[in-house]
Amino acid sequence: xxxxxxxxxxxxxxxxxxxxxxxxxxGNCHSDIKGYPHPDHVAPVKCATCHADEASGLVGSVHADxxxxxxxxxxxxxxxxxxxxxxxSAVYPLNVPKTCGTCHSNDGMGQKHGLPxxxxxxIDSIHGFALSKEGxxxxxxxxxxxxxxxxxxxxxxxxxTYKANxxxxxxxxxxxxxxxxxxxxxxxxxxxxxxxxxxxxxCHTAHAIVQPTExxxxxxxxxxxxxCHKEKFSTYRDTFHSQLGSLGGYxxxxxxxxxxxxxxxxxxxxxxxxxxxxxxxxxxxxxHAGANASFVQYQPHANxxxxxxxxxxxxxxxxxxxxxxxxxxxFLIHTILWLIRQRLxxxxxxxxxxxxxx
Amino acid sequence: MPDKELAAIVSTDNGTGEKRYFSxxxxxxxxxxxxLFSTFLGLAATGLPMRFSQSFWARxxxxxxxxxxxxxxxxxxxxxxxxxxxxxxxxDIFMRGIVNRDFGVFWGPNSMVANWKDVTDLVGHMRWFVGxxxxxxxxxxxxxxxxxxxxxxxxxMIIGFSGYAMWFAPxxxxxxxxxxxxxxxxxxxxxxxxxxxxxxxxxxVNTHLRPDTFPMDMVIFTGVESEEEFKxxxxxxxEKLVKEGKLESRVGPAPxxxxxxxxxxxxxxxxxxxxxxxxxxxSAYFS
Numbered sequence: 001x002x003x004x005x006x007x008x009x010x011x012x013x014x015x016x017x018x019x020x021x022x023x024x025x026x027g028n029c030h031s032d033i034k035g036y037p038h039p040d041h042v043a044p045v046k047c048a049t050c051h052a053d054e055a056s057g058l059v060g061s062v063h064a065d066x067x068x069x070x071x072x073x074x075x076x077x078x079x080x081x082x083x084x085x086x087x088x089s090a091v092y093p094l095n096v097p098k099t100c101g102t103c104h105s106n107d108g109m110g111q112k113h114g115l116p117x118x119x120x121x122x123i124d125s126i127h128g129f130a131l132s133k134e135g136x137x138x139x140x141x142x143x144x145x146x147x148x149x150x151x152x153x154x155x156x157x158x159x160x161t162y163k164a165n166x167x168x169x170x171x172x173x174x175x176x177x178x179x180x181x182x183x184x185x186x187x188x189x190x191x192x193x194x195x196x197x198x199x200x201x202x203c204h205t206a207h208a209i210v211q212p213t214e215x216x217x218x219x220x221x222x223x224x225x226x227x228c229h230k231e232k233f234s235t236y237r238d239t240f241h242s243q244l245g246s247l248g249g250y251x252x253x254x255x256x257x258x259x260x261x262x263x264x265x266x267x268x269x270x271x272x273x274x275x276x277x278x279x280x281x282x283x284x285x286x287x288h289a290g291a292n293a294s295f296v297q298y299q300p301h302a303n304x305x306x307x308x309x310x311x312x313x314x315x316x317x318x319x320x321x322x323x324x325x326x327x328x329x330x331f332l333i334h335t336i337l338w339l340i341r342q343r344l345x346x347x348x349x350x351x352x353x354x355x356x357x358x
Numbered sequence: 359m360p361d362k363e364l365a366a367i368v369s370t371d372n373g374t375g376e377k378r379y380f381s382x383x384x385x386x387x388x389x390x391x392x393x394l395f396s397t398f399l400g401l402a403a404t405g406l407p408m409r410f411s412q413s414f415w416a417r418x419x420x421x422x423x424x425x426x427x428x429x430x431x432x433x434x435x436x437x438x439x440x441x442x443x444x445x446x447x448x449x450d451i452f453m454r455g456i457v458n459r460d461f462g463v464f465w466g467p468n469s470m471v472a473n474w475k476d477v478t479d480l481v482g483h484m485r486w487f488v489g490x491x492x493x494x495x496x497x498x499x500x501x502x503x504x505x506x507x508x509x510x511x512x513x514x515m516i517i518g519f520s521g522y523a524m525w526f527a528p529x530x531x532x533x534x535x536x537x538x539x540x541x542x543x544x545x546x547x548x549x550x551x552x553x554x555x556x557x558x559x560x561x562x563v564n565t566h567l568r569p570d571t572f573p574m575d576m577v578i579f580t581g582v583e584s585e586e587e588f589k590x591x592x593x594x595x596x597e598k599l600v601k602e603g604k605l606e607s608r609v610g611p612a613p614x615x616x617x618x619x620x621x622x623x624x625x626x627x628x629x630x631x632x633x634x635x636x637x638x639x640x641s642a643y644f645s
Contacts, residue, residue: 215425237412240524240543246411247420247429290528297536298527304544312537313544320548327509327552331560334502335568337487342569 003042016079029078045078047071057149074099091148094131096141097122104142121208138173145169161206164190166199174200180263187263198228212262218255219245225256232256235301252287259283259300379582381610386450391578392624393443394510399631400436402554404429406635409547410642437521444514467497467598470508476501497594502564513553520546551639558636562629574629579621580613 003009016022027033032043048055058064075081076090084091090099101119122128122142130139145160152159160169167187171178181187181200189197203224210217222245226233236242236256245253259275266273274283280296288295299310307314383391407416407429420429455463462468480501482494499507520542523530527539566574570591577583589596599605
């Protein structure tokens with residue numbers, strides 16, 4: 001059965017009665033339909049009549065001006081809506097990512113509206129795996145961080161995903177880590193309004209979050225620290241730590257946070273910092289068994305190009321480079337001249353010595 | 359001795375119509391070269407991805423062989439084998455030069471130690487390159503061969519020491535100052551790079567690819583070389599042997615055909631690997 005504009009108007013009575021609205025009469029929602037035959041065009045149902053709080057939350061949110069029905073887009077077929085605690089519900093925690101993903105993924109409405117494709121990143125993330133593989137109800141799904149009805153753009157200072165609010169948003173679950181973070185330099189900077197400092201999502205990403213002990217994260221994320229700490233990153237790149245770390249397959253190699261700490265990052269001058277002079281033997285010793293006071297004089301950020309800071313390294317590097325360049329230059333010229341001369345000689349003698357060298 | 363007389367004594371066919379071959383390297387020396395170049399190729403192939411770990415091919419190679427762990431394992435394995443070979447060589451020199459009092463190891467025409475003739479040979483050779491004189495008469499070991507030898511000798515000491523210092527850093531830190539732990543990586547990688555660039559370009563061309571020996575000097579595999587080759591390449595040594603009447607004692611067996619073919623496969627494989635690594639190195643160095 002179809003209405004004037006071709007929409008199906010069939011309602012599965014059994015399904016409807018099993019739904020949360022099963023006790024309602026049709027007319028409770030379709031209040032504009034008084035008799036039969038029905039009017040050609042019926043008014044959209046106003047869910048706000050009963051759900052005033054949710055409706056007011058929607059006002060001003062990113063979904064407020066959607067052309068589609070603001071409620072059914074997420075809650076599903078109007079005649080079979082279930083409470084969010086029911087696994088059949090479109091907004092049951094384990095179903096939320098799929099529901100949001102209908103729009104926020106490559107092939108959905110996202111493409112049409114130019115929205116970033118979030119669903120594939122999320123579903124392969126540590127949160128996504130916990131949800132899809134383990135069925136973990138407490139695993140963060142979309143609305144855990146973004147909220148449900150009053151979702152605001154991350155640019156809005158009132159949004160849970162606004163940069164300054166991210167630590168508290170993640171802290172709703174990761175309370176211990178957030179407390180550590182707030183004690184560190186980055187946390188303090190963000191609290192002081194310096195929003196250049198990183199929050200959780202700058203290092204861990206927002207959606208494609210992986211287990212930080214995994215090779216994938218360890219091999220790819222030193223450049224994240226390096227995007228701000230450029231000089232430190234460049235000198236780190238010159239070291240064996242970086243060289244072998246870039247090759248992967250050996251995840252234990254020292255990355256930034258192995259020495260500096262990950263969340264409660266403190267300046268080296270702070271006696272609690274793992275890179276404070278007093279703590280170096282212990283910090284280096286975590287990987288280098290037998291590390292001693294002399295061993296920790298090693299400079300993990302030595303700059304071989306800086307004569308003032310690292311004179312020994314600078315001159316050794318210079319000597320090695322001069323040796324390399326002079327030996328190769330001399331022999332290159334020597335060999336090229338030799339080749340030409342010997343070939344000329346061969347042509348002159350019409351011989352091909354070297355033809356039989358057994 | 360005038361050339362005619364020399365030609366009369368040393369005919370190319372020793373009366374039987376067969377070519378004569380003269381031995382140049384002992385089996386032990388050829389084995390040493392074999393161990394040297396195979397471990398060197400292994401060290402280069404595993405060292406370069408570490409040196410240029412940011413390059414595309416390094417990561418491809420690393421993931422192909424099982425990551426950094428596999429690379430460093432193979433690097434250390436080759437290093438150990440090469441260290442043993444180096445120690446055996448030192449023992450040989452000690453036995454020959456000190457125990458058996460064969461001082462020719464340290465000085466004279468059969469020694470690897472450079473002498474004044476090497477200087478005049480170098481100058482004379484370069485004058486010949488540009489047409490200013492005659493080609494010098496080289497002896498048993500020409501100056502560029504001595505340079506190759508000492509470059510490897512020095513290289514093994516430097517690269518070996520710095521390598522072990524990194525491998526056993528906490529131990530070496532007991533005697534080395536802090537900055538030395540930083541320096542060993544610079545020294546190791548620069549000296550390694552020099553060795554790789556030198557061997558895969560200069561040594562390959564000087565010893566194997568130059569017109570006189572193109573495409574490969576087989577003497578390091580067979581141990582012997584033909585009479586004409588001997589006379590042409592090392593006239594001084596040849597004439598000396600003739601004068602001293604010792605030439606016959608150096609006649610060696612003609613190399614077996616299968617061995618030459620086998621050695622060619624090995625040798626060309628080594629050269630191919632070397633040239634591939636050279637291209638990768640240069641591409642990473644200049645990118």
